[in-house]
Amino acid sequence: MDETARLLLWLALAGTAVTFAGSAAIWFMDEDRRIRRAFRNVLKVPADALLSANGRGVGFSFSRSLAVVAWDQGAWCLxxxxxxxxxxxxxxxxxxxxxxxxxxxxxxxxxxxxxTGQVALRMIFDDARYPDFELTLWAPGDEAKRNAPSPAEAIQEANRWIARVEAILRRASPPRPAAAASPLVAPAPAPVFAAEPAAQPEAEAPPWDEPPAPRARPAAPGAEPRTRDLFDEDDPDPVP
Structure with a gap:
């Protein structure tokens, strides 16, 4: 009896452990959590906004100004x-x-x-190699999945993300350049006119006529020329 009770106890404990391990594995391997962990590893911080569905996901880190997309439940990120x-x-x-x-x-x-088809959210990036990323939020056959949203709920969720993207684009847009201040143009200097010299009074003519300059008498041949003043008394022959 004691052996049977001990065996049953061990079986109960083993079953509990297996159930706990299985639950932990399911929790740990959940698609949304795997994508969150992948984004945390890539961004180095938890994602501020994240959307995942059908093994794909998109997230944003506003503190680092980064966007990340994932495929295969976070196995590959960009x-x-x-x-x-x-x-x-x-x-x-x-x-x-x-x-x-x-x-x-x-x-x-x-x-x-x-x-009747799928509901998808397409993100478009300025990248030549991977210009877009499409995230299918609902597709035919998803109604059989556990906790799967309805097509109407998928459309509403995608519409909320359109509004979120609009806000991100508006905040991430570069500021408009400020209008260049027009250079201050110095006023043209007023023309400087040189002062005209004061008119000099004209010299008045003397009231009398000056006597003509004296003429020198031609010297006699062989005689030395001499100078004299007008009306020299010693001159016996004044100049007429």
Missing amino acids: VYRIEELVGAELLVDGEVRARAYRGEGRRPLERTTPG
């Missing part, structure tokens, strides 16, 4: 700068129902009726 985000589109059966693009007004959602 990181973009938020400035590389161009816009987002809400697709229902391949038709664009709503969108938000950088530099243009948001196109709001007008019809919320689900279609």
